[in-house]
Amino acid sequence: MTVAQDISKASPLGRLNPLTLFAVCLAYLAAAATSFDAGFQISVVVLVAAVLLAVQRVPPLLLLVLMVPFVLFGMGFITTNLLFRRDSDFAVHLAGSESGAALSAGLTLSLRALACGAVSILFALSVDPGAFVRALIAYLRFPARLGYALFVAMQLVPDLLAEAAHLRMARAMRTGRPVGRVPGPSEMAGLMVPLLAFAVRRAGRSAVAMEARGFGALPARAMVGVPGFSWRDAAFGLTSLAVLAPLLVF
Structure with missing residues (x-):
């Protein structure tokens, strides 16, 4: 989470309003989720990877590591179609393959998972979570209580990891054993x-x-640090939609 925040703050896309990037990512996700065209899915993956590497300056190794879960998820579609022959006729038809082609259907669904995963990674590495929650509260009337709960959750996850590391170090000092790289089942239970x-x-x-902050006491609350909109948001939104339209057509 800290790496993602550092990348988002130092990146050009981090200067945009989080809601602008959120709307663009939703448009690409909707297109990737409803399209079964393999060429479109590959184009989305290549486009997002180019933006992450060239614009966001994301290390290639980090991008590969983040894509691993989506690659495994996509491989599940392929193995399921090959082993159980439960291919979807609708997916096969839209993919332009012959009916009953299990491998083609699995590859099509796998590419769709990769495209959705790439767009999700772009959003996660380009948006500051705090600014995104503040924008939701200010512009979309997101409940302040839920927004503060999200802030607490974002801070709790790294604090839990740090607390676990401190506990493991304390137990290792007490028992005289070195701290292992990966905790075992008994250590996890403890x-x-x-x-x-x-x-x-x-x-x-x-x-x-x-x-103490009086959540729920007043219908309106004063907020500090709410991200605003600028000409960059309009330019980015129009450019993204202009790129998406020909991809859907061709």
């Missing part, structure tokens, strides 16, 4: 109760903080 207690304490403090 960390569950302390981490749960840590999360419960943080939840109590967050509830007190929300009460």
Whole structure:
């Protein structure tokens, strides 16, 4: 999460309003989810990868690591169609393959998963989570309580990882054993109760903080640091839609 925030703040797309990039990503996701054309899916993956590498300056190794879950998910479609022969006639028809071509249907669905995953990675690495939540509250009337809960959740995840690392180090010092790279099943079971207690304490403090801030007391709230709109948002939105339209047509 820290790496994503650093990339988003230092990137050109990080200067845009988060809602602009959110709307563009939603448009591309909707197109990728409803299209079964293999050429369109490949074009989306190549386009997003080019933006991440050339514009966002994302390290190629990081991009490959982030794409691994989507590659595995796409391979599941291929193996399912090959092993169980449960190919979708609708998907095969839209892909331009012969009816019953299990491999073609699996590849088409796999490319769709890769395209959706690439667009999701672009959004995650280009938007500051805090600015996105503030924009949701300010412009889309997102409930302030839920927004503050999202802030707490974003801070809780790295804090839980740090607390787990401290607990593992303390146990290693007490037992005289080196800290392993990956915790084993017994060590994970021993960390569950302390981490749960840590999360419960943080939840109590967050509830007190929300009460102190008077959430729900007034219908309108003053906000600081709300991202605004500029000519960059209009230029980026029109350019993105202008690129999407010919991809859908051809």
